[in-house]
Amino acid sequence: xxxxxxxxxxxxxxVIENQPLFILDVRNGDAFADxxxxxxxxxxxxxxxxxxxxxxxxxxxxxxxDRDILVVCAKEGSSVMVAEMxxxxxxDAAYLEGGMKAWSEHLEPVKVGDLKNGGELYQFVRIGKGxxxxxxxxxxxxxxIDATRMTDIFLDFAQEKGAKIxxxxxxxxxxxxxxxxxxxxxxxxxxxxxxxxxAEEVVFDYAELVNGLEVAIGDAKIEIEALYSPGHTIxxxxxxxxxxxxxxxxxxxxxxxxxxxxxxLAEDWVGDLRESLYSRYAELAxxxxxxxxxxxIMDELNEDGSVAKKLGDLFKENHGLNxxxxxxxxxxxxxxxxxxxxAYQDIRKTNMGKITPDEEVQREMEIGxxxxxVR
Amino acid sequence: xxxxxxxxxxxxxACPMPxxxxxxxxxxxxxxxxxxxxxxxxGSLADIKAWAKSSxxxxxxxxxxxxxxxxxxxxxxxxxxxxxxxxxxxxxxxELKEQMGRDDVxxxxxxxxxxxxxxxxxxxxxxPLGELENRTAELDAEKEVxxxxxxxxxxxxxxxxxxxxxxxxxxxAVEGMSQWDGETEQNNA
Numbered sequence: 001x002x003x004x005x006x007x008x009x010x011x012x013x014x015v016i017e018n019q020p021l022f023i024l025d026v027r028n029g030d031a032f033a034d035x036x037x038x039x040x041x042x043x044x045x046x047x048x049x050x051x052x053x054x055x056x057x058x059x060x061x062x063x064x065x066d067r068d069i070l071v072v073c074a075k076e077g078s079s080v081m082v083a084e085m086x087x088x089x090x091x092d093a094a095y096l097e098g099g100m101k102a103w104s105e106h107l108e109p110v111k112v113g114d115l116k117n118g119g120e121l122y123q124f125v126r127i128g129k130g131x132x133x134x135x136x137x138x139x140x141x142x143x144x145i146d147a148t149r150m151t152d153i154f155l156d157f158a159q160e161k162g163a164k165i166x167x168x169x170x171x172x173x174x175x176x177x178x179x180x181x182x183x184x185x186x187x188x189x190x191x192x193x194x195x196x197x198x199a200e201e202v203v204f205d206y207a208e209l210v211n212g213l214e215v216a217i218g219d220a221k222i223e224i225e226a227l228y229s230p231g232h233t234i235x236x237x238x239x240x241x242x243x244x245x246x247x248x249x250x251x252x253x254x255x256x257x258x259x260x261x262x263x264x265l266a267e268d269w270v271g272d273l274r275e276s277l278y279s280r281y282a283e284l285a286x287x288x289x290x291x292x293x294x295x296x297i298m299d300e301l302n303e304d305g306s307v308a309k310k311l312g313d314l315f316k317e318n319h320g321l322n323x324x325x326x327x328x329x330x331x332x333x334x335x336x337x338x339x340x341x342x343a344y345q346d347i348r349k350t351n352m353g354k355i356t357p358d359e360e361v362q363r364e365m366e367i368g369x370x371x372x373x374v375r
Numbered sequence: 376x377x378x379x380x381x382x383x384x385x386x387x388x389a390c391p392m393p394x395x396x397x398x399x400x401x402x403x404x405x406x407x408x409x410x411x412x413x414x415x416x417x418g419s420l421a422d423i424k425a426w427a428k429s430s431x432x433x434x435x436x437x438x439x440x441x442x443x444x445x446x447x448x449x450x451x452x453x454x455x456x457x458x459x460x461x462x463x464x465x466x467x468x469x470e471l472k473e474q475m476g477r478d479d480v481x482x483x484x485x486x487x488x489x490x491x492x493x494x495x496x497x498x499x500x501x502x503p504l505g506e507l508e509n510r511t512a513e514l515d516a517e518k519e520v521x522x523x524x525x526x527x528x529x530x531x532x533x534x535x536x537x538x539x540x541x542x543x544x545x546x547x548a549v550e551g552m553s554q555w556d557g558e559t560e561q562n563n564a
Binding site for chain 2: 028029030031048049050051053073074075077078081364
């Protein structure tokens with residue numbers, strides 16, 4: 001007896017294309033409430049696998065006949081068992097290959113646009129976790145920004161495109177996910193850049209990412225220019241790419257703004273955050289396309305699965321950019337903050353090189369939703 | 376090492392097997408008995424807790440030893456759910472708090488060792504109900520003995536046993552540890 005597997009990639013396509021799906025999530029109730037596969041056209045039923053050990057009859061009547069059914073668990077094992085039990089009852093259901101772990105690690109590359117002289121810019125959408133990474137390619141050279149720890153995906157992608165990775169940047173020291181930047185730089189001989197103000201405790205060598213730094217990739221000299229924009233962390237730095245794109249890191253998102261409390265005291269950095277958003281960004285061209293390091297809700301995805309919007313539109317539509325009263329702004333970003341990301345202190349230590357957990361532990365540390373924003 | 380009625384080795388097994396095996400092993404236990412489940416699957420912690428809750432069994436706690444999680448569960452005992460107790464001398468937890476500091480008072484905890492291990496009143500003597508018959512000599516019959524368990528039920532039996540053995544001043548802490556809001560201490564693994 002075999003039941004069908006559905007890969008994280010197939011589920012990601014369904015989410016992006018807004019296709020109907022019914023998810024029977026068999027993890028325990030707390031895990032489901034904390035974090036699940038999100039999508040505009042997904043229906044859910046959460047019944048823990050351990051309540052189905054004596055039979056699945058009780059859920060069969062609640063399953064729809066007119067849409068695909070996907071059984072989801074943490075790592076796959078329980079979902080295979082439940083899918084097989086459903087199969088015995090005559091219900092056609094697939095299981096999520098690799099479970100929520102695979103969902104958390106899946107990256108969907110989406111082209112966000114062309115750069116001058118044939119260059120290309122790609123966004124890697126980590127759809128289960130809300131992280132966004134970038135690769136700019138020009139004339140056989142590539143630069144990567146905010147890479148996740150699934151480094152093979154970036155290395156393979158660059159190879160497919162025939163590009164040598166020359167520069168690897170992190171806009172800031174991440175607290176919600178483990179960076180793959182250093183590993184990619186080590187594997188390729190690329191330069192790894194970090195903002196020095198975030199890197200005081202790191203235990204490895206890095207190049208300093210400072211305001212005004214310019215690097216060019218390829219003979220076409222696609223320019224990547226650094227713009228110091230503190231507030232989420234004290235070192236947070238944005239990038240302007242090819243005078244077209246503004247990579248905002250965790251300072252500005254499509255429908256929210258960065259939170260200032262993950263690496264220090266919110267009170268200390270709230271002024272920096274306001275200045276970055278309301279002064280530094282306000283001076284930039286409205287036509288720049290904002291490319292953030294995260295998204296929080298599926299509504300932030302465009303139809304093609306990309307997460308991008310013009311800066312001028314964000315100044316009109318993003319609530320966090322439209323709070324005139326400074327005290328009101330202060331209150332919003334320092335009070336009633338969402339819970340901090342799971343294991344964020346250990347994630348920061350890992351990104352500093354202070355601890356080196358094995359892959360399984362790194363996975364566990366990253367489990368759960370992204371929580372980098374204030375809305 | 377905590378004394379239990381059964382040990383289940385689920386080390387190296389991935390989800391769902393630790394819970395599948397635990398569920399099966401529980402059917403072989405008598406109500407009120409305690410099992411130790413050893414697992415290496417990190418997810419087993421949240422799932423054992425949630426499963427115990429949904430199945431009505433009692434999750435006692437987990438010790439972590441290296442990569443091994445040792446979970447302790449106690450099989451549900453319906454007879455403990457009945458309300459009335461028979462032993463006439465009882466104290467509330469509030470009264471127990473007032474009296475337990477006195478030199479002539481001892482607190483006797485008659486729950487299973489694993490239950491005791493994960494939270495008991497400081498200084499309480501641990502003798503499980505099943506062993507009390509043979510171990511009354513460990514107690515000082517001259518003192519007042521306040522007996523406690525989880526819900527006041529096992530302590531009711533224990534109080535009667537002690538009275539029959541000639542203990543003059545015995546009281547049942549009827550509210551039990553499940554309603555204890557004072558400080559507790561834990562054993563080491």
